[in-house]
Amino acid sequence: LVSLDEVFKDDRTYAHLWGQAPVGEHVEQHNPFVCKWCLSMLAAMTLDQGIMAARVVEGLFMHQTFYEFLCDDLVGF
Secondary structure, eight states, X not given: OOEEEEEEEOTTTTSOSOOXXXXXXXXXXXXXXXXXXXXXXXXXXXXXXXXXXXXXXXXXXOHHHHHHIIIIIITTO
16 A cells, blocks of 8 residues: 655745734734745655655646656656
């Protein structure tokens, strides 16, 4: 049994998405607006071997990059 997991990181990952304020007041958020690059990592894990394959790409995993991960990194196992 092989489990796949994807994680994503950019410069806004640390910021909270929701806030609280007293009734009648707006929530102010002072976090940087960043529209730069991001990294995605996909890992294949098993119970007995741990992480058996991993790949990091700049941007998001699309159909083609996911398919290449399956063919290039996992077919050999």
